[in-house]
Amino acid sequence: MKLPRNFFKPLAIGAPTPLRELPLRLERMIHFVPPHIEQVRSKVPQLAAQVDVILGNLEDAIPVDAKEAARTGFIAMARSCDFGATGLWTRINALNSPWALADVTEIVAAAGDQLDVIMLPKVEGAWDIHYLDQLLAQLEAKHRVRKPILIHALVETAEGVNNVESIAVASPRMHGMSLGPADLAASRAMKTTRVGGGHPEYKVLADAAAADAPRAAFQQDLWHYTIAKIVDACAGAGIKPFYGPFAAMPDGSGAVMIDGKMQDDATWKQAKVLVDLAKLVAQKDPEMGKRYGL
Numbered sequence: 001m002k003l004p005r006n007f008f009k010p011l012a013i014g015a016p017t018p019l020r021e022l023p024l025r026l027e028r029m030i031h032f033v034p035p036h037i038e039q040v041r042s043k044v045p046q047l048a049a050q051v052d053v054i055l056g057n058l059e060d061a062i063p064v065d066a067k068e069a070a071r072t073g074f075i076a077m078a079r080s081c082d083f084g085a086t087g088l089w090t091r092i093n094a095l096n097s098p099w100a101l102a103d104v105t106e107i108v109a110a111a112g113d114q115l116d117v118i119m120l121p122k123v124e125g126a127w128d129i130h131y132l133d134q135l136l137a138q139l140e141a142k143h144r145v146r147k148p149i150l151i152h153a154l155v156e157t158a159e160g161v162n163n164v165e166s167i168a169v170a171s172p173r174m175h176g177m178s179l180g181p182a183d184l185a186a187s188r189a190m191k192t193t194r195v196g197g198g199h200p201e202y203k204v205l206a207d208a209a210a211a212d213a214p215r216a217a218f219q220q221d222l223w224h225y226t227i228a229k230i231v232d233a234c235a236g237a238g239i240k241p242f243y244g245p246f247a248a249m250p251d252g253s254g255a256v257m258i259d260g261k262m263q264d265d266a267t268w269k270q271a272k273v274l275v276d277l278a279k280l281v282a283q284k285d286p287e288m289g290k291r292y293g294l
Contacts, residue, residue: 118151
C-alpha cells in the first residue's frame, strides 16, 4: 500500500508535482469532436469560444481505418488553437486496444502542455488508473510537460461499477468519472439498445385495486443505482461526477443517427446481446424462432 506522504509525490523524476486540488473550471458539458474530419476540426477555434470543454474523440465513434488520422488530427487541433479558458480533453482508445499506447505517447509528446484531461474508457479497476498514471509521469518528465495531465474514468462495465470507490482514489490525477451506459448495458446483458436516458419499457406495475382492474405502470430509471454509486464515490474522493452521452455525431465519424438517436459501436454491442439471446431461444423454441425471423 502506498503511504499517504507518498501519494502526492511525482511518479517519475522530472515529472510535475501532482495537484492537491482540482482546478476550478467550468465544465457543464463535454463537446465531443471527431478529429479525423477536417471540416469539423476547422470549426474548433470558433467552437472553443462557445463551449466549456472540447474533447477530441479517438475511441468508439471513430472507424478503425481512421484511428491514426484521428490521433494526428487531434494533435494538429491542440497545437493550432488557443483554447483559453476552455478545457481540452481527449478520449483515448481502451487500454486493451492496439491504439492506446500510441494515443498516449504521441499526444503527450506533441501536445502535452495543451492537454488538460485524458478520458480513459472501460476502466475496470484502480490498476487501469495506476498504469496510465505511471506512464503519464514518465512521458511528462521526458517531454518536460509543465502541469500534470488529469485522468477522467469512463465506467462502462459491471466490474468497473463494482470498483468505483477504489478507482476514485487511485491517483491524484483523478479528475472525475462518467457513465458509459451503452457499453455497460452490453456488459450486463441488458435488453436495451438505447444510449443513455430512460427506457419506456423499464417499469414496475402496481398491484391491481380489484380483480381484472388495470394496474398502474411507473417508468423507472435503469441507471439510478449506478449513477448514485458513481456520485458517492466521486463526492467522497473530491472529484467530479458526470452523466453519460447525449450527442449527434456528423456523418462519417463512425456513428450514425437512427430515429434521431446516436448509434455507434457500443450500440452494436447492445444489439448483439439481444440477437444472441434470441438465437438461443430459437434453438429451443422453433415457434419463437419464427417470430424472431430466425
